[in-house]
Amino acid sequence: MNVQKVLDQTVTELGIPGIVAEVKDGDRTWFGTAGVADIQTGSPRRPGEHFHGGSSGKAFTAATLLSLEAEGGLSLDDTVNAHLPGVLDVNGYDGDKITIRHLLSNTSGLFATGLAPEISYRYATRSGFDRHRFDTFGTGELLRVAVSKPPVGTPGERFEYANGGFYIAGAIIEKITGNGYAEEVESRVVRPLGLAHTWVRAQGETGYPEPHPRGYSQQFLKDGADPATMTPENWQSLMEEPGLPPMDVTEFNSSAGYAAGNVVTTTGDMIRFFNAMTTGSLLPPAQHRQMWTTVSTEGSYWMPHSRYGLGLFEFDKQATGGQTLRGVGGSIWGSFCFVVGTSDGRHTVAVHTNTEWKSWDPMFQVIEAEFGISIGA
Template identity: 60%
Template sequence: MSYEDVQRVLDQAIEKYGVPGAVVEIRDGGETWFGTAGVADLTTGARRVPGEYMHMGSSGKAFTAAAMLQLEAEGRLTIEDPVEKWLPGMLGGGNGYDGNKITIRHLLSNTSGMFITGIAPEMSRPYATRSMFDRNRFKVWTKEDLLKLAVSQPPIFEPGAAFAYSNGGFYVAGAVIEAVTGNSYADEVDRTVIKPLGLTGTHVRGLHETGYPDPHPSFYTSQFLKEGADPADVTAENWQSMMEEPGLTPLDITAFNSSAGWSAGGVVSTVGDMGRFFTAVSAGGLLPAEQQEKMWTTVSTEGGHWMPNARYGLGVFELDNAPLRGLGGSLWGSYFHIFGTLDGEHTIAVHTNTEWKTWELAFDLVAAEFGRGK
């Protein structure tokens, strides 16, 4: 099969979107194709290679959902349980949240009404400008820090009423996993997801971890506000106008503490492992049928300032204009998405060694490979 159209999209991304380097892996039945563009390292000019370790950003949400659904399959909880059952008082601190109304399903489907944690000033301010990022790149976020942040602003709607992409809900979900099992979140993801699937290149990043196994690309970010800008002034509507001017040299953040991701996005993996994980959660092979169906029971994302043309399940999504599923995410210096057919047999995965720039790259690749999805 020819992948010239896919390679063309990949090559164009380097200049068009300011991506240092990108890789694509396509699996179609028994055939695998791997393509690259740009570089793994801007200083040495080294090319990107198969088997690289990289941060998967919010792809980790799918691991959290899968681990929770495995616990349900084991009879240890149900996703209809209210948060209050497992974390008494955690959502009752007087800021408008009610742990008796918010369920585990709400957390995992981003329908809890919890505010959009990613734009909270407490989270964004330490990394807002180049100089601040460099000073705070090794800042450690504990579970307690993240749970406090999750309820630091009032809810934005009643549980189940709408969709809003909130890391805070997944922080709470990680705490539920620990409360139910008595084990760490990382250990439970390893027990319920990583080991059963034999994902030897995958792990949940440790609290003080700041590097990657070899091989790995260098990771770069240019996601900065202009020097002197106040993150408290950023909204979903005005953020683009407050960003640093384009064309400046990206900052190398390969050495970086990503503990702010935790159960909302703390997984390091390879493109190959992510393909195996996606196929298992999409087509079956990890979860029992009942939990598999729950993972892919989707809600509308309309008005949620998220990916267009998509419906959200539990840590995963489906396109509403094509019979394709996917998962993915972005963190400073790293962006990953995988899309595939419902049976998981035909997939396309993309990673760039810089953060998300535009949905167009992902949708252009989908259109090039599947001839649909835009």
């Protein structure tokens, strides 16, 4: 099966409105689409579209902190209290034991931030999302959200995907530099890599420049479901029944993403960014090695057959037949993207759908079609 067939199949079988894939393989480039950018007009997806990168922004945060470490401004083994005294010393957390490395590798023991009532009650249902889509979150509020529920483990004990750790990481960037998070990402990552169509969204930004697809969501709880009862184990059973029409969520304030994921980008820019991260062309060797020092995600409810570095992931070599394949990705209302490629940066594919994550199948099928590897087989 080739990549175009995977795109077509994804639209017909998963009900995704539209999908694009951009491939760079040595001197070969390819771009394919399926479905539509706009359900109402039927306009097609096209190259160069701007979209929200979701948790792909975590890698931008990690790269920024590693750049600061290379300059001697901090160490990843610094504790949170060394830079933000007291922020973590609530609800059973200990800021003298949680390090920046723990935050960036999702091993801090922080709970899954999306389960915080301040987040889930606003956006868990269609009516809630529509009512709160333009709400703005400040850094102080997000730091409180990050520790609003007790720890799920001790620092370094295990992997637990937590946006809150990256909220704290973003605040550390601002404390050390005296500049805004977006400004530091721009100067340390975006500008050096020439990412002309990538930026951290301003707090009041709610739309996208042309071209862009409309974003659609079906990621809502059933009517009457209580978000307070949602856990990483039972959340799927609380979701809406399939078959309901998608909700247009294109315009919304994504400030709740902050340093955990609030980057607007394109597939082309994501390939350029990812290749710099996987080859080490942006960071010094010591920091590059740290970015790709991975921890197991086994036992978590994250992506199977993978290990997590600092904001990026690597597939288990047992699952890839010994080949090193790395990636970055993210999902948010109305948008899901991933980039997967070889460690030498020569062969990379970037994919975007104008709805949130529905299944790991499209990623694994694209990998099989483009790289000839069946993940986990």
